Amino acid sequence: MSPTISSFIRTIPDYPKPGILFRDVTGLLEDPRGLRMTIDLIVHRYIDRPIDIVAGIEARGFIFGTAVAYELGVGFVPLRKAGKLPGDVIGVEYELEYGSDRLEMQVDAVSAGTEVLLIDDLIATGGTALAGIELIEQGGGQVHEACFVIDLPDLGGSDKLRAGGCDVFALCDFSGH
Numbered sequence: 001m002s003p004t005i006s007s008f009i010r011t012i013p014d015y016p017k018p019g020i021l022f023r024d025v026t027g028l029l030e031d032p033r034g035l036r037m038t039i040d041l042i043v044h045r046y047i048d049r050p051i052d053i054v055a056g057i058e059a060r061g062f063i064f065g066t067a068v069a070y071e072l073g074v075g076f077v078p079l080r081k082a083g084k085l086p087g088d089v090i091g092v093e094y095e096l097e098y099g100s101d102r103l104e105m106q107v108d109a110v111s112a113g114t115e116v117l118l119i120d121d122l123i124a125t126g127g128t129a130l131a132g133i134e135l136i137e138q139g140g141g142q143v144h145e146a147c148f149v150i151d152l153p154d155l156g157g158s159d160k161l162r163a164g165g166c167d168v169f170a171l172c173d174f175s176g177h
Contacts, residue, residue, distance in 0.1 A: 005041070006172040008034035009150065023150050023174060025060060025121050038064065041171055042119070042147060043071040051144055052115045055079055057103070057132050060121035064149060068119060077109040077116070079132050090138050094131035103131040105139060112140035122150040123170065126157025133166055145169055 008028035015022040028034040042064065055077040056065025062078060069076040082091060082102035091104040110116060116136050123129055123146070133143050143166055151158050151170035158168045 005038060023122055039067045042068050046117055050115050051117045053077055054117045054119055055136060057120040057128055061119050065119040079103050079105050092131040092134045094127045105135045110136055110139035110141035114141035115144045116141045118143050118146040120148055123148045123157040124152045124155040126160040129161055
């Protein structure tokens, strides 16, 4: 029997704090079959779509996003935490479970009309992804779709993105647990 994407993902209970079931993609990255399968499935979905650039959210979105951008033959834009990018940046504040954070992008990374594929490893509540979408739109780009390796649908992030008009795709989901 062939492995599935979810078979490479470990669940770490009580990390980073009690009550959280952390979905760890490290096993997926460490296994050449898992990594190849992940990138191939994502690339296959977008190979004939009008994607001009891939934007990846720090940090694991960089891993998947750069490989996908390479395979699609397009560039890659890093969306980073505050203070990590040189030069002029635009930023968006977003809420976390406890507190807030800021996501930034270089001002010239996306231009008007650019079709962007947004990638991250996981969507939970959707705060970071919504900030990424807002950044891309501030730069003049349009998010073609938001793509994730894992969706945690019980936390509502995908629904928030869809409610805002963004298409969402995930390779696997962990619902009900």
